[in-house]
Amino acid sequence: MRDGDIIVTQDVNFYYGSFRALTGVNISFEKNRVTALIGPSGCGKSTLLRLLNRMNDFIEQTRVEGKVLFEGRNIYDPEVDPVEIRRRIGMVFQKPNPFPKSIFNNIVYGPRLAGGMSRTDLESLAERSLKQAVLWDEVKDILGQSAMMLSGGQQQRLCIARALAMKPDVLLMDEPTSALDPISTAKIEELMEGLKKDYTIIIVTHNMQQAARVSDYTGFFYLGRLIEFNRTGKIFTTPDMKQTEDYITGRFG
Amino acid sequence: MTRSFREKLIRKAFFGFAAVSIIFLLLIILFLFREALPTFQFVSIGRFIFGMEWYPTYEPPEFGIWPLIVGSLVVTSFSTLIAVPLGVLSAIYISEIAPPAVKEILKPAIELLAGLPSVVLGFFGMVVLAPWLQDTFDLPTGLNIVNASIMLAVMAIPTISSISEDALYSVPREFKEASYALGATRHETIVKVIVPAALSGISTAVILGMARAIGETMVVLMVAGGAAAVPESIFDSVRPMPASIAAEMGEAPFRSNHYHALFATGVVLLVLTLAFNFIADYVSHKFRETGSATL
Numbered sequence A: 001m002r003d004g005d006i007i008v009t010q011d012v013n014f015y016y017g018s019f020r021a022l023t024g025v026n027i028s029f030e031k032n033r034v035t036a037l038i039g040p041s042g043c044g045k046s047t048l049l050r051l052l053n054r055m056n057d058f059i060e061q062t063r064v065e066g067k068v069l070f071e072g073r074n075i076y077d078p079e080v081d082p083v084e085i086r087r088r089i090g091m092v093f094q095k096p097n098p099f100p101k102s103i104f105n106n107i108v109y110g111p112r113l114a115g116g117m118s119r120t121d122l123e124s125l126a127e128r129s130l131k132q133a134v135l136w137d138e139v140k141d142i143l144g145q146s147a148m149m150l151s152g153g154q155q156q157r158l159c160i161a162r163a164l165a166m167k168p169d170v171l172l173m174d175e176p177t178s179a180l181d182p183i184s185t186a187k188i189e190e191l192m193e194g195l196k197k198d199y200t201i202i203i204v205t206h207n208m209q210q211a212a213r214v215s216d217y218t219g220f221f222y223l224g225r226l227i228e229f230n231r232t233g234k235i236f237t238t239p240d241m242k243q244t245e246d247y248i249t250g251r252f253g
Numbered sequence B: 001m002t003r004s005f006r007e008k009l010i011r012k013a014f015f016g017f018a019a020v021s022i023i024f025l026l027l028i029i030l031f032l033f034r035e036a037l038p039t040f041q042f043v044s045i046g047r048f049i050f051g052m053e054w055y056p057t058y059e060p061p062e063f064g065i066w067p068l069i070v071g072s073l074v075v076t077s078f079s080t081l082i083a084v085p086l087g088v089l090s091a092i093y094i095s096e097i098a099p100p101a102v103k104e105i106l107k108p109a110i111e112l113l114a115g116l117p118s119v120v121l122g123f124f125g126m127v128v129l130a131p132w133l134q135d136t137f138d139l140p141t142g143l144n145i146v147n148a149s150i151m152l153a154v155m156a157i158p159t160i161s162s163i164s165e166d167a168l169y170s171v172p173r174e175f176k177e178a179s180y181a182l183g184a185t186r187h188e189t190i191v192k193v194i195v196p197a198a199l200s201g202i203s204t205a206v207i208l209g210m211a212r213a214i215g216e217t218m219v220v221l222m223v224a225g226g227a228a229a230v231p232e233s234i235f236d237s238v239r240p241m242p243a244s245i246a247a248e249m250g251e252a253p254f255r256s257n258h259y260h261a262l263f264a265t266g267v268v269l270l271v272l273t274l275a276f277n278f279i280a281d282y283v284s285h286k287f288r289e290t291g292s293a294t295l
């Protein structure tokens, strides 16, 4: 375990019923870095991501073995409150999923529930979060309108702003641009650049160029196992494992 | 027989079946209006609807159905007041909270409630609820608004519950996940996301439940008490429209004034029920278009 690691998994196995989706995963995520998770469909990337903020809790008949340490504490310890974990580890999903509420109410949804903020606090928080997600200029005059009216790309940036409004330490992103056009994708990659210095980002992506562009570290998964974990530059130029090379060069997957 | 001919035939056949129900509906409405219209040769529409006295067999008779309309509206409103919280909350419980084992018992139980013949419910209201009300509140009769409202609520709960449940189930999983990922508890997610997103369906459920209550005949015939007067207390007896029609139709001579007046009462009831259905339709469309955005 490196000093700057914020999340570390130790020998993690994960089961959907009797199906083992992850096998012996040991991976560390360094603070204030972007880590990309790549691999063919069904290799367990989303499963691992959802494991990190206990979103798999909502799927029936699942089981975790091993430890997931967040700042040194196993988040699967019985005394850990998953709600607390999810407030500190935010998530952006593959498909933009704003609530059918106003833009403003989308942003302040989480902070309002957490409580202790006045209306002005919430307003400045909304502005700050929308600026971080590079959406402020586009929506500052229509904060009261439905988030459903925004374009897909705008919706996804709204979802990022919504997650940021919780001031999380870690942001999990599950293929956040796979449903978007190239221009929206570029915008999101750009804003991730700005988020790096304040947040630890873990991003699942199908898009190899995206992983190469945005991440510092990359983990390659295959059939539920972490095959290789390395600096992104190294993985995409001189990977240690043959399987990684095959995948990156498009020979399978 | 060529394939395209067969296709055509099948399509025609289905159209025929679909048309049958529409034709029946139209025939019934036509018949209802034909028998009802002569009413307004001996009483004006205003006096019919707003008239305070319903003495169809007196000499001279009075054909004012206002007390009957009020009776219907009062028992429908009170039963809604009882049935909405119970129906909606049980739908929320079944769809979002109940562990699978409990769900497996609760869901069929509520469906069974819907299958109870209304005469059985009426019987229960008469034999069990009425004496209890009478004793507990020291009333002249236990056949009154409270009794009818409770029994109608029992009838409306399954309708409200099962339609609300469908609405809750159809809330996209993405919304729930978004909420949980923002650190909301299950309870907060239900209140802030799931119910608002299902609100159009729930409103539809409520209105259809009300439509069911206002048209229900047997229960109100048996337990509402039958007094054709505008009530002054919730423990007064009333005579809702369906009860009046069912009770008197047998005695009213064919094509007499009384007979026509009862059909006119039926038209009023039909209009009210249709209004409920239109409102239900409107609400569910209205919310859908805007995505219930401002909630």
Ligand SMILES: Nc1ncnc2c1ncn2[C@@H]1O[C@H](COP(=O)(O)OP(=O)(O)O)[C@@H](O)[C@H]1O
Binding pocket: A016, A019, A021, A039, A040, A041, A042, A043, A044, A045, A046, A047, A048, A059
């Ligand atoms: N809810 C679930 N129930 C059962 N199996 C699942 C579920 N979600 C994912 N899986 C299975 O787990 C494996 C990993 O899935 P996932 O983590 O979604 O892969 P990826 O995100 O890498 O495409 C797949 O074989 C998938 O079929």
Ligand SMILES: [Mg+2]
Binding pocket: A045, A046, A047, A174
């Ligand atoms: Mg996935």
